[in-house]
Amino acid sequence: MSQPRLEIVTYNVGSVAEADRQRHNARELAVTLKGFSGWLPLTCAKNTARRGDLVVWRNQDAADNAAKTVGSADEFAAFRATISEFGYMDHFVLPYGGLPMMQAGDGLELGRFRLRSGVTEAMLRVAHARMVENQLSQQPGWRGQRLAKLEDGTWVDMAFAATDADARAICASWAGNADCDAFLALIEPISMEFGMLA
Numbered sequence: 429m430s431q432p433r434l435e436i437v438t439y440n441v442g443s444v445a446e447a448d449r450q451r452h453n454a455r456e457l458a459v460t461l462k463g464f465s466g467w468l469p470l471t472c473a474k475n476t477a478r479r480g481d482l483v484v485w486r487n488q489d490a491a492d493n494a495a496k497t498v499g500s501a502d503e504f505a506a507f508r509a510t511i512s513e514f515g516y517m518d519h520f521v522l523p524y525g526g527l528p529m530m531q532a533g534d535g536l537e538l539g540r541f542r543l544r545s546g547v548t549e550a551m552l553r554v555a556h557a558r559m560v561e562n563q564l565s566q567q568p569g570w571r572g573q574r575l576a577k578l579e580d581g582t583w584v585d586m587a588f589a590a591t592d593a594d595a596r597a598i599c600a601s602w603a604g605n606a607d608c609d610a611f612l613a614l615i616e617p618i619s620m621e622f623g624m625l626a
Contacts (some may be wrong), residue, residue: 463490569594
C-alpha cells in the first residue's frame with residue numbers, strides 16, 4: 429500500500445479577509461478531489477498575511493494530481509489570486525494510522541474492547557496495524573485510525589471517516605476480511621458506537 433501524504437505549503441497573502449474567504453472556498457472544493465483526507469489551515473500568530481496549510485492525501489498520486497488541479501484549474505483561480513508570495517511546498521510520509529484532520533460533520537466509530545486471555549499489547553498493535561494498512565485505509569472516506577488504552581485496562585479503537593455513512597461502510601467492510609478476522613480473534617468486544625463531530 430502507498431502511504432498517505434502530508435502536504436505542507438507556506439505562502440503570504442495580500443488582502444487577509446479575501447484570502448480567508450478564498451481559502452475556505454478552496455477547502456470546500458478540495459474535499460471533492462480524489463484522495464482528499466483533510467486540510468488544516470494555519471495563520472501566523474505574528475503576521476496574519478503569512479499562511480501555512482497542512483493537507484492530507486490518500487497517496488502520492490492523489491497529492492500530485494491535486495497539486496496540478498489547484499495550480500491550474502479555473503475553480504481555484506480566486507484562491508491562487510490571493511497569494512502574493514509563494515514560500516514552500518512538499519509532501520511527507522505520514523505515520524501509521526494516518527493524521528485525521530476532523531471537521532464538524534465528519535464520521536466517527538468507537539469500538540471498545542478487552543484483550544483476550546494471553547494476548548499481549550504487542551500482538552494487538554501488530555494485528556491492528558496490519559488491518560489498518562491492508563484493509564481499512566483502503567476504504568472510501570477513511571481519514572485515520574487510533575488505538576487508546578483506558579485506565580481500566582480496556583481499549584478503544586477510534587476510526588475517523590469523512591461522513592457517518594462512510595464510518596458505517598468501513599465497519600461493514602470488516603466482514604470476511606482475513607486481517608480484520610485476525611484482529612477480532614485477539615479481542616473481546618464490549619461496545620461499538622457511531623457518531624459525528626459537532
